[in-house]
Amino acid sequence: MTEPQHVTFEKGLARLEEIAERLGEAELSVEETIRLLREGKGLEQALRAYLETAERDLQEIEAGRGLTTFVIDRPTDA
Amino acid sequence: MTEPQHVTFEKGLARLEEIAERLGEAELSVEETIRLLREGKGLEQALRAYLETAERDLQEIEAGRGLTTFVIDRPTDA
Amino acid sequence: MTEPQHVTFEKGLARLEEIAERLGEAELSVEETIRLLREGKGLEQALRAYLETAERDLQEIEAGRGLTTFVIDRPTDA
Amino acid sequence: MTEPQHVTFEKGLARLEEIAERLGEAELSVEETIRLLREGKGLEQALRAYLETAERDLQEIEAGRGLTTFVIDRPTDA
Amino acid sequence: MTEPQHVTFEKGLARLEEIAERLGEAELSVEETIRLLREGKGLEQALRAYLETAERDLQEIEAGRGLTTFVIDRPTDA
Amino acid sequence: MTEPQHVTFEKGLARLEEIAERLGEAELSVEETIRLLREGKGLEQALRAYLETAERDLQEIEAGRGLTTFVIDRPTDA
């Protein structure tokens, strides 16, 4: 098995959609189709997993957990 | 958890508004959205807490407590 | 509590009015607002107290070149 | 026996279809027919074997095996 | 004995069929009939021998022997 | 002796039968009768000889002898 490919979510999604579009083209070779399907399905799995994580993150945030902590500085009264 | 960020109220509020505006933008990445929400929610909490303190301060002031003390000097002839 | 600040009535009043004006400025920070209000209210108390002053300052001065040669015949004030 | 001919799947399939069409023509000689049949049948065998492999690949893909592995990079929060 | 005549299978077959047709005609002279018979019989023998050879080829082909060998090239995955 | 006359088998036979019929006519002169007889005799001999030859030929053909020899050309495989 080859090395896993690193990709950002957005580029991955764009690539997945590109693959889906290319798969809609008629003149695609079987070899290419399989290669694209293998890549596309791999991407789909990774993207879905990512989105699930993101949704959990959102729930955490909604629940007020894991927020960035801020301290409002009060300038000292001279 | 990371170190709490120090910020003045006004910069924090400006940042919160900037975040709210950015969240309205269409092309925001999921990652960025989560990051902004985390920051925004954190900021909102801190700012609200600060504002409540400020309101209590105002009420104290209205009640005449904690005022700066002044002594009005009678003019001297010298 | 900090040391009371000494100020003349005029400067205090001017300062109070300056504070009122500054509070109308848009870019004022909440912190500054509270600080100004604390100062303003403190000034108000002091200025009001000053105006209520009960003891009256009256100084009698002898004219420099005492005209001792006067024939004293005080006319009655009509 | 002659050297095996190398061909891509798509060109092979196109050739097979060309052969099929030519075989449908009336004026073809027996000699030519036999030659075409020999080539066509050879192609059919090779293409079918290839297609079976492709179908196995597809089943693998459907079962989620052998997919390209992706890692969705989350930009590190500064 | 005359020189053997060279002819393709298809032309031979066509000629044979022409001969058969002519022989069916009523007004054919004896001389012509004999000539045609001599030619037709000769052709029939030759064509039959040819077809028997072809039949062996076909059996080979049907049995999957003697086919042109093809190797379907899979483009290498980058 | 006159030059031999060329005639087909079928025409010869028809002439012979015509001669036979004419000889049945009453008003035929002796000379004509003699001429016809002479011609009829000649024809008969020739026709008979022809028939015999044809029969021999046919027997030969049926026995597969004396057929026209054909060679079916196979186009050379390129």
Add this chain to the structure above:
Amino acid sequence: MSQRPVEAVAQSPSAIWRRIGGSLAELGGGVVEGEVQACKRAPSGHIYMDLADDEAKVACVIWKEHADRITTLPEPGQLIQARFSRVRTYPKGGSISLEVNAIRAAGEGELLRRVEETLTRLIADGLTDAARKPPLPRHPRRIGLVTGRGSDAEADVLRAIWDRYPPARISVCHALVQGVHAVASLVDALGTLDADPAVEVIVLARGGGSVEDLLPFSDERLCRAIAALSTPVVTSIGHTRQRPNCDHVAAACADVPGRAAELVVPSAEELRTRIGHAVEIGAGLAYGQLRDTAARIDRSAMRPAGEAVIGSRTSRVTLAGRTLDHRVGTATSAIDLRLRDGADALRTALTALPRPEHLDGTRAGLEASATALAHRLTLGHAQLSGAQRLIRARDWRERGFALVRLPGGAIVHDVGALAAGERITIQLKGGVLDASIDAVHPDETEPDA
């Protein structure tokens, strides 16, 4: 003025005085009006005084018999009218004096006229110009007050100032406010207060009085002194028909003590209002700011924006995934179909190829043709035989007839063509006979005819 020629004869001073005395006697009595200067009652009971105007003065004497009737001596500076009986000369002293029988204060009209003249001069000198008057301080550190000791004016002004502004600090310098010494006293007091840097405004106050009583406040010396001060002066002189001249020179003037207080001190009440106003505005703004700020936070409050983002991404992934799944299912089907079509075509072609059996029909045809030929040959034989038979039947020889020919081959039809001895050939069934004619016997009758 006409010039008289100086007399040529010199005279002694005594002679001159005698002549002066004679002239003065001619002058007789009269009334003189002037400002009292030195004035005193001598132990003898006589009153001696000088009356003066701006340019001259004249000595007066009131003998005891008249002086006893005068209870109150006129004060220096006072303007009086003196009725004199004659001019008395004092040759030894080189002076004269008027023998006065009675005195009285000068008339009000006259006093006013003089005041008016003074004002005219002050105006001419620009001392009443508003431009040169110093501005009044808003919050004087100390207020100077020049007034008569224990006067109502003093009490009124003090009360008015403190009523208006309790913290006011006041320095009082008392002065004489009427009589011949009043001007000097007032100028002195003003100067004293002016010298105090803490005193930033001076109130000159006096109650109302007669024109004569108030004359010092119109006095030119006082007015010029006020104008010369560095400290602004506010006058507060009681009710008079005409404003005293000092009012015109002062930085400001007040008709009543309350007005004077308004001019020199701020109103504590107004200040309280200002203070209250400032605080109210400030607090209002502060609360407003907090409200606005809270509203800004509310406006920017984090709404569940993430759901939409995740949702849209999820549907995109799902949509693309569906296309992939569809492709997985159909990737090879079309190709499989094409391959099958190709294979079918091969099979059809294979089946359609001519087999050796295809020639069987032809062979049969050929055989039939051969058979037909054989039959035809046989038929030929039969036809031939039939024809042969017919021909033979027509052969006369077969029926026993003979044919006679001449040696040249010509057929003999008539015996007349033959002569004995000629050679002939006779054709019969079975062969030919060579013969010679032995005799010729022509027929007599035609047997067949």
